Amino acid sequence: METTTINNNFKSEEYFINMGPQHPATHGVLRLILTIDGEIIKKVEPDLGYIHRSIEKMCERDSYQQIVHLTDRMDYLSSHINNEAVCLTVENALELEVPDRVKVIRTIIGELTRIASHCLWWGVMGMDVGALTTYFYGFRDREMINDIFEETCGARLTMNYNVPGGLMFDIHPNFVKRTKDFITHFKTKIPEYDRLLTGNVIFQKRMKGVGILTREDAISFGASGPVGRGSGYSCDVRKHHPYSALDKVTFNEAIKTGGDSLARYEVRIQELWESLSIIEQLIDNIPGGEHRVTTKAVIKLPKGEFYQKVETARGEFGVYIISTGTKSPYRLKFRSPGFSNLSLLNHIAVGGKIGDLVATMATLDLVIPDIDR
Amino acid sequence: MNISLSITKSIHDWLYNIMPEGAASIVEMVLIGLVYLAIFAIAGLFLVLLERRVAAWFQLRIGPNRVGFQGLLQTMADALKLLSKELTGTVKADKFLYNLAPYFVIISSLMALAVIPFTKEFHAFDINIGIFFLIAVSSIGVIGILLGGWASNNKFALIGAMRSGVQTISYELSIGLSLLTMILITGSLQLSEIVEVQKSGWLIVQGHVPAIIAFMIYMIAGTAETNRAPFDMVEAESELGAGFHTEYSGMKFAYFFLAEFINMFLIAAIATTIFFGGWLSPFGITESIPWLGVLWFLGKTLTLVFLMMWFRWTFPRLRVDQLLTLEWKYLLPINLVNIVIMAIIVWLNLTIQI
Numbered sequence: 001m002e003t004t005t006i007n008n009n010f011k012s013e014e015y016f017i018n019m020g021p022q023h024p025a026t027h028g029v030l031r032l033i034l035t036i037d038g039e040i041i042k043k044v045e046p047d048l049g050y051i052h053r054s055i056e057k058m059c060e061r062d063s064y065q066q067i068v069h070l071t072d073r074m075d076y077l078s079s080h081i082n083n084e085a086v087c088l089t090v091e092n093a094l095e096l097e098v099p100d101r102v103k104v105i106r107t108i109i110g111e112l113t114r115i116a117s118h119c120l121w122w123g124v125m126g127m128d129v130g131a132l133t134t135y136f137y138g139f140r141d142r143e144m145i146n147d148i149f150e151e152t153c154g155a156r157l158t159m160n161y162n163v164p165g166g167l168m169f170d171i172h173p174n175f176v177k178r179t180k181d182f183i184t185h186f187k188t189k190i191p192e193y194d195r196l197l198t199g200n201v202i203f204q205k206r207m208k209g210v211g212i213l214t215r216e217d218a219i220s221f222g223a224s225g226p227v228g229r230g231s232g233y234s235c236d237v238r239k240h241h242p243y244s245a246l247d248k249v250t251f252n253e254a255i256k257t258g259g260d261s262l263a264r265y266e267v268r269i270q271e272l273w274e275s276l277s278i279i280e281q282l283i284d285n286i287p288g289g290e291h292r293v294t295t296k297a298v299i300k301l302p303k304g305e306f307y308q309k310v311e312t313a314r315g316e317f318g319v320y321i322i323s324t325g326t327k328s329p330y331r332l333k334f335r336s337p338g339f340s341n342l343s344l345l346n347h348i349a350v351g352g353k354i355g356d357l358v359a360t361m362a363t364l365d366l367v368i369p370d371i372d373r
Numbered sequence: 374m375n376i377s378l379s380i381t382k383s384i385h386d387w388l389y390n391i392m393p394e395g396a397a398s399i400v401e402m403v404l405i406g407l408v409y410l411a412i413f414a415i416a417g418l419f420l421v422l423l424e425r426r427v428a429a430w431f432q433l434r435i436g437p438n439r440v441g442f443q444g445l446l447q448t449m450a451d452a453l454k455l456l457s458k459e460l461t462g463t464v465k466a467d468k469f470l471y472n473l474a475p476y477f478v479i480i481s482s483l484m485a486l487a488v489i490p491f492t493k494e495f496h497a498f499d500i501n502i503g504i505f506f507l508i509a510v511s512s513i514g515v516i517g518i519l520l521g522g523w524a525s526n527n528k529f530a531l532i533g534a535m536r537s538g539v540q541t542i543s544y545e546l547s548i549g550l551s552l553l554t555m556i557l558i559t560g561s562l563q564l565s566e567i568v569e570v571q572k573s574g575w576l577i578v579q580g581h582v583p584a585i586i587a588f589m590i591y592m593i594a595g596t597a598e599t600n601r602a603p604f605d606m607v608e609a610e611s612e613l614g615a616g617f618h619t620e621y622s623g624m625k626f627a628y629f630f631l632a633e634f635i636n637m638f639l640i641a642a643i644a645t646t647i648f649f650g651g652w653l654s655p656f657g658i659t660e661s662i663p664w665l666g667v668l669w670f671l672g673k674t675l676t677l678v679f680l681m682m683w684f685r686w687t688f689p690r691l692r693v694d695q696l697l698t699l700e701w702k703y704l705l706p707i708n709l710v711n712i713v714i715m716a717i718i719v720w721l722n723l724t725i726q727i
Contacts, residue, residue: 015528023614024611025612126689128611129611129690130611131689131690132686136433200688202690202691202695203689206692206695354612355606355690358611358612
């Protein structure tokens with residue numbers, strides 16, 4: 001006799017809804033399968049694959065110069081830093097020493113990218129908790145950075161400015177002046193951010209004690225970036241494994257021990273200040289010299305395995321190349337921060353309300369193409 | 374002699390001359406209904422435009438300024454677009470309830486509009502239980518929202534509707550109680566009489582401390598009642614898409630949308646009438662020109678509307694449980710104590726009379 005199987009995953013009062021792939025809170029094509037009891041979240045199952053482009057497979061076909069531009073399309077808000085990661089890996093493998101000028105410019109641009117990314121995150125974060133005005137404030141300041149980038153490398157989103165061996169072009173003559181203008185402008189704007197959102201009593205209530213991630217869990221889930229540092233886990237690659245010109249500057253690693261959404265929020269706000277300070281230390285003394293070391297037209301890495309990690313706006317981004325000595329990698333693996341950070345969403349969102357899930361997800365600062373690749 | 378009064382009086386006389394009494398009064402009712410429908414539509418469209426311009430101002434944008442002078446025809450164009458759109462629906466939706474829901478919402482706000490005294494003569498329906506009528510009628514709207522969410526056959530809409538039910542029913546208590554606090558001074562539920570009482574000082578001045586508390590509670594509860602940020606749990610676009618009206622399109626969506634704005638106007642208009650002297654000018658400076666009362670009324674109302682827009686474009690949204698905590702643990706007890714204080718003040722004659 002045939003028996004009908006009943007799905008035992010649901011208790012009688014529970015139901016499920018699909019949040020996404022088209023949903024304003026997921027900021028991209030992420031699908032969350034939520035099991036809900038009334039308003040209370042019982043289970044969050046992320047379903048990926050809606051924007052999978054098999055970038056890692058494409059890398060096995062391309063030359064090392066071509067791989068760089070694919071990384072723009074992953075975490076598009078940290079594209080400079082992603083580019084830098086691939087270039088650093090290739091340069092390390094070739095044992096190629098780039099000029100100091102390149103190192104300093106890479107660091108400045110990386111920090112500008114981080115500020116731009118955090119500006120966008122701040123705007124969207126406000127929008128996710130219902131304060132729609134923050135979006136435009138965040139974008140106003142991000143726009144200034146985009147203008148600086150546009151002048152120097154011609155692009156506003158997918159920069160493709162780094163190449164193995166240096167930079168595609170030298171910086172624009174206006175770059176230093178405009179960056180300084182931006183610093184003076186932005187120093188008056190971060191307090192404005194605090195006045196508008198951080199100090200708001202409703203915002204504090206929405207954030208405090210919500211989505212708590214302990215330090216142990218942060219480590220075991222592989223959390224990195226502001227998510228890990230919000231839980232008191234010192235994981236800043238810039239501090240522990242400095243690359244480019246980061247060993248020449250002094251800055252504090254932003255760490256909060258709260259572990260809740262507010263801690264992750266405050267870490268990012270503090271990072272804005274730290275990034276400004278790094279740029280300030282470097283912008284006045286960019287060394288002269290070449291902006292690029294000439295490499296062979298076809299780069300062939302020596303046989304072996306190479307790994308380099310950098311700190312993007314979202315956390316630790318790693319590039320792992322296995323080379324067999326040909327012009328393309330045998331296998332290339334990206335370690336993206338968003339993927340690990342997404343994996344802990346179920347852990348911290350269960351037991352909260354739908355509103356909490358949205359606010360918590362906003363503090364993870366997910367970029368879906370970075371997760372799906 | 375008042376201009377508006379003379380016009381209405383001549384129309385009245387003319388109608389009674391050319392047709393029997395019963396028919397004339399029916400025609401009059403229809404005419405008044407049409408006038409109010411026109412007010413409803415125009416006020417709604419104007420408020421939508423105002424909201425968009427105010428939002429743009431807060432958000433470092435310009436806002437609609439191309440269609441007509443300063444964008445005045447923009448919302449008209451939007452309404453035309455919505456009229457021409459297809460009315461879609463979901464499969465397996467309860468068609469009858471689904472189609473009925475927008476009318477509940479719109480009828481509720483239209484009926485409430487009828488008792489609003491724009492000025493002494495511009496008042497469709499001056500009944501002696503005006504405030505009672507207002508509170509009763511404005512709670513019909515929540516039925517429309519609940520029906521719309523339920524009949525849409527969409528879980529997001531259903532969650533929105535559930536939230537709306539919880540929220541509106543809770544905050545209605547605060548609205549009712551804060552208005553009741555003020556009625557202790559006036560001793561009347563009739564809106565025109567409440568305004569007359571304020572000739573010796575607006576009620577917010579007469580009732581001083583408890584009146585200001587009542588006003589603050591009223592504005593918080595009123596914002597929640599109209600489902601606007603920071604209490605827009607019902608729509609909460611980052612959580613539920615569009616909430617209860619996710620599945621509505623075209624003119625049915627526009628009904629919900631317009632009703633929301635008219636409700637905001639109503640909340641502000643009631644606050645004007647109860648707390649800020651309705652059509653009365655401060656210190657009676659334009660008392661000799663009665664029709665200016667409309668302008669005073671609209672000016673005060675739009676100021677309060679602006680205040681509500683300011684809330685919306687500044688504050689983040691509360692969570693559902695925080696919303697209920699605010700009402701049941703803070704606003705309601707404060708309100709009850711406030712009524713007692715007000716009663717003592719009125720009993721001991723401590724009100725301020727100018």
